[in-house]
Amino acid sequence: LGNLDLSLTAETLKPEIIKRYDGEFGGPRVVFNKAENKSMGFGYITVPNNEAAQKVIESLKGMVLLDREVKVDIGQERRIFRAAYLGNLDPSVTEDDILSFLQDKLGENCVSKIRLARDESGNSREFAHVDFKESALRDKAIQEINGLELNGKIIKVDKAVLKTRLPVVYIGNISYDVTKQHLEQMLNEVVGSGQYTDIRLHYDKISGYPRGFAHVTFLTKRIGYKAIEELNGIEMMGRPLRANFAADKPKNNNNN
Numbered sequence: 001l002g003n004l005d006l007s008l009t010a011e012t013l014k015p016e017i018i019k020r021y022d023g024e025f026g027g028p029r030v031v032f033n034k035a036e037n038k039s040m041g042f043g044y045i046t047v048p049n050n051e052a053a054q055k056v057i058e059s060l061k062g063m064v065l066l067d068r069e070v071k072v073d074i075g076q077e078r079r080i081f082r083a084a085y086l087g088n089l090d091p092s093v094t095e096d097d098i099l100s101f102l103q104d105k106l107g108e109n110c111v112s113k114i115r116l117a118r119d120e121s122g123n124s125r126e127f128a129h130v131d132f133k134e135s136a137l138r139d140k141a142i143q144e145i146n147g148l149e150l151n152g153k154i155i156k157v158d159k160a161v162l163k164t165r166l167p168v169v170y171i172g173n174i175s176y177d178v179t180k181q182h183l184e185q186m187l188n189e190v191v192g193s194g195q196y197t198d199i200r201l202h203y204d205k206i207s208g209y210p211r212g213f214a215h216v217t218f219l220t221k222r223i224g225y226k227a228i229e230e231l232n233g234i235e236m237m238g239r240p241l242r243a244n245f246a247a248d249k250p251k252n253n254n255n256n
Helices: 010-020 050-060 095-106 135-144 180-190 221-231
Strands: 026-033 038-046 083-087 111-118 124-132 156-159 168-172 196-203 210-218 242-245
Touching: 010 026, 010 038, 010 050, 038 180, 083 135, 095 111, 095 124, 095 135, 124 135, 135 156, 168 221, 180 196, 180 210, 180 221, 210 221, 221 242
Parallel strands: none
Antiparallel strands: 026 038, 083 124, 083 156, 111 124, 168 210, 168 242, 196 210
16 A cells, blocks of 8 residues: 555554455554654555455555545565476476476466476476466475476475566666665655665765765566656655666766
8 A cells, every 4th residue: 555644554544444345454554664653655454365455456446545545556476486496307398297297286277387498409408497376386386296206207396596687777866965765765655665675876986975866676677667657757855856777877867
């Protein structure tokens, strides 16, 4: 739940949700800045599954509290928490073999994607990566399938180690009075706490003065796009911000 008026608390927010959504939910929890004991302008409610989450979104769509329209979105598990490594596969094993094997053990709707590693000649490299629908299914596969036999070989199932480059967003035309803490508070309200990994507000190495721009690393490209859409043109301490993916920043922008 985003774009909350800073005066809203869990106690005042809960009855407003109950008016519009008749299902069970946990919370709400409004996130506060611990140092200042002030609301960060967003919060969460917990529901048992994705179907319930979609119903919450539909029920709360357009909800206006204290003259502010509340933004409602569903949190998505990062792929790294759903991906598994399958090793020691027989060279004859195909993607269809893996899918049938997993569906037999975990149920039909358990897998999003299977990538069987192949060499330049198209031959199996005897391992694969599997994206499960949920992290719980990945964990169940590790517990129950690791050590089982597939096409005559004992397979290994473990958490996948994914080498991915996280998207970086360039934010320019930043007022020299803005601090990293100001950026953190703004980003927490725009995309939510925990949706980015770091903020680098740049300073001149010699003078120590701020250079008027920053780079922010986000967890997913989707969140990066959302940040760009929300931040572009927004005024912060008297200056309209410019935001874009780092590789696309303006060439003629020296310090901003």
